Amino acid sequence: xxxxxxxxxxxxxxxxxxxxxxxxxxxxxxxxxxxxxxxxxxxxxxxxxxxxxxxxxxxxxxxxxxxxxxxxxxxxxxxxxxxxxxxxxxxxxxxxxxxxxxxxxxxxxxxxxxxxxxxxxxxxxxxxxxxxxxxxxxxxxxxxxxxxxxxxxxxxxxxxxxxxxxxxxxxxxxxxxxxxxxxxxxxxxxxxxxxxxxxxxxxxxxxxxxxxxxxxxxxxxxxxxxxxxxxxxxxxxxxxxxxxxxxxxxxxxxxxxxx
Numbered sequence: 001x002x003x004x005x006x007x008x009x010x011x012x013x014x015x016x017x018x019x020x021x022x023x024x025x026x027x028x029x030x031x032x033x034x035x036x037x038x039x040x041x042x043x044x045x046x047x048x049x050x051x052x053x054x055x056x057x058x059x060x061x062x063x064x065x066x067x068x069x070x071x072x073x074x075x076x077x078x079x080x081x082x083x084x085x086x087x088x089x090x091x092x093x094x095x096x097x098x099x100x101x102x103x104x105x106x107x108x109x110x111x112x113x114x115x116x117x118x119x120x121x122x123x124x125x126x127x128x129x130x131x132x133x134x135x136x137x138x139x140x141x142x143x144x145x146x147x148x149x150x151x152x153x154x155x156x157x158x159x160x161x162x163x164x165x166x167x168x169x170x171x172x173x174x175x176x177x178x179x180x181x182x183x184x185x186x187x188x189x190x191x192x193x194x195x196x197x198x199x200x201x202x203x204x205x206x207x208x209x210x211x212x213x214x215x216x217x218x219x220x221x222x223x224x225x226x227x228x229x230x231x232x233x234x235x236x237x238x239x240x241x242x243x244x245x246x247x248x249x250x251x252x253x254x255x256x257x258x259x
Contacts, residue, residue, distance in 0.1 A: 001143055001238050004029035007080040009073065011063050011125055012090030014041030016200035017150065020227030021087050021234050026054035028235060030085065033076030035059045035069075037090075055080070063090050063121035070128055082136055084145040086129040087234055091118045091150060091168075093202065095161035111164040118168035122149055126179065126190075134186035141241055144187040148234045149176060151194040151247060157256035169194070173247045180245030189244040191237045196251025198225040219253040 008025045012018035014036030026032045026049040034049075036042040039060030049056040057079045061072035076083060094114045096106045126147055133145035151169040158166030173192055180190040197203070197214050203224065204211070215224045233250055237243050 001084065001139065001146060001241065003085070003235060003238055005031070006085060007031045007033070007076065007083040008085035008087065009033050009035060009076055009083045009125075009129060010087040010089060011035045011121075012150075013087075014038050014045055014058075016089075016202065017195065017198065017227050017230045018087070018089035019045050020231040021089060022056065023049060024228065024231035024235050025085070025087070026052070026056055030055075031080035032056040033059055033072070033080060033083065035061050035063075035072050035076075035090070037062055063088075063125050064116050066124060066128070069124060073128055073132065077132070082132050083129065084133060084136065085238055086125060086133075086145070086147040088122045088125045088147065089150045090121060090125075094164050095159075096164070097161050098163060106163075111167075114164035115168045115171070118165070119171040122172050123175065130183055130186070130188055133188055134183075138187050142187045143189065143241060146189040146191070146238050147179075148237050149190070149192040151192050153194055153196045153249060153251050153254060153256055155194055155247075156249075159256055160259040176247055177245040184244075189237075189241070191243050191245070192247040193230060193233055193237075194247055194249045194251070195230055196225060196249070196254040198227060198230065200227060217254065217257075218251070221252055223252075225250065225252065 008030045010022040013022040013034035022032050022034050034042040042058035046056040046058040059072035059075050062068040136144045149172050151172045154166045155169035155173045176192045
């Protein structure tokens, strides 16, 4: 698919990997809807895109709430037309041992919250996007649209305390192929990126020595990933029509240790 002139939805587009992806899509000529719970962050990203000559709109929404998300998708469609691209990047992290030091079990609600955002939120965005996209006219090769999900290397190399996070991201990986097969009849492709350690705002809250130690654990290049590198891969997936049903690790050959 040629990105130029097409409409795109980017969940979690107000910061980090989502922000970089929204900016790259706009640079390549897409009309971008930046969806984020933090509307102020989304508006800042949109202001920068517009100042650079791009086309973008900020939409505040909660991906776990169907009414909120549908309203954002409708708002974006009203401004840019129906989207042919969904970049599903919104997510949260958490680390908690199954049994605390005092012997009490981890709160169930913590596990539910992470799975609800990372897995169910991703599915929610996918189903609402696909319902609209499937009605669009087919382009080259019969393609109507493409979705890019965000997993994590934790889906494969989960560390101590990452039960909820790893389970949620493994779920995203697990639904990629069956969803690609399901939506093939509608000409909608589905791929997932599993990033490793990236220089996101969350990572930058860690002390500098910790960041350096994490970067040194990456075989090559021995540095944190750049959000722009994630964005470049996400956009390549859009333009390479034969990429479908695949999860791609983007991690510099990193394999996480148990802790």
